[in-house]
Amino acid sequence: MEENLVGRKFGYLNVIALNNEHRLGNSWLCACQCGKEIVLSTIHLIGSKNRRPYKSCGCKQKSRKGKTMKYPDLYAKWADIIDRCYNPDRQNYSRFGAKGITVCEEWRNSFEIFLEWNLANGYDTDLRFSRKDKTKPYEPDNCHWVSIFDQHTNKSKMSNNKSGYTGVCSHGENKYRAYISRKGKRKYLGLFDTIDEAAKARKEAEEYYEKHGIL
Structure with a gap:
């Protein structure tokens, strides 16, 4: 029954x-x-x-329509993150929903709440909406608006990276190699005696790329 x-x-x-x-x-x-x-x-x-x-009976969607038309990019982003987390037929579902990535209830159930949070927390059409920790949900404490450069450097580290630093890996005994990759190109930055030296070289390369746009 x-x-x-x-x-x-x-x-x-x-x-x-x-x-x-x-x-x-x-x-x-x-x-x-x-x-x-x-x-x-x-x-x-x-x-x-x-x-x-x-x-709702439809009134909720109607009241949202003006905001959707005014911020179509945010509405598309809202619909996209829900789809990638909850639609098994989505092509990239394996990288989100299948790995347990979710959307907090307040955002999942309300575009208005999602919209208001973004407008109050750095929304800019020149920036990218991104999670701070790629292993955690889409939620207020884990999301921010960043430059394309910052979003790239915040990507999940490769599973075989044991150094704790993106672009830094061990090389033989007590040596560390540093490199930087952008737009399909990789630049070798050198071999260093300490992990701190390798991480510093990597950081300087990131800053140089951000300023000049070249490796």
């Missing part, structure tokens, strides 16, 4: 009565916060693996 949803709340919707009992799924009379009533099926209210649940 299907669960009784009367009295439950889904977003702006309150389920006030069973509209029709059906073997393929009941339908429910819902009162929206805006005052309008709407009939929705169980699947539309609770959602599924491939379907986002309804949160």
Whole structure:
């Protein structure tokens, strides 16, 4: 027997009565916060693996439309990060959802909240939206707006990098090699006696690239 949803709340919707009992799924009379009533099926209210649940009678989407049109890039970003984390058919799902990367509930359920956070935390069309720690979720404490250069240097370290520094690896006994890669090109920076010297060379190369745009 299907669960009784009367009295439950889904977003702006309150389920006030069973509209029709059906073997393929009941339908429910819902009162929206805006005052309008709407009939929705169980699947539309609770959602599924491939379907986002309804949160309002449609008034929420209409009120969001102006913001979506004003900030289409942020809306596209919001939809994209949700898709990559929750859609198994997405090409890059293996690098996000399949690895346990999620989107915090407040952002996943509301473009408005996502939008307001970004507008208050460095949103700029010349910058990139990025996670600070690539192993953690999309959430306020783990996201920021950075330059393309900073985003590149913040990429996950290669799994075989044991030095703790991007672009630095051990070489033989007590030696460290430093290098920098940009746009498919790699520049060897030298062989150093200490990891600190190698990391310093790498840092200086990053600063030079950021300033001049060449390796």
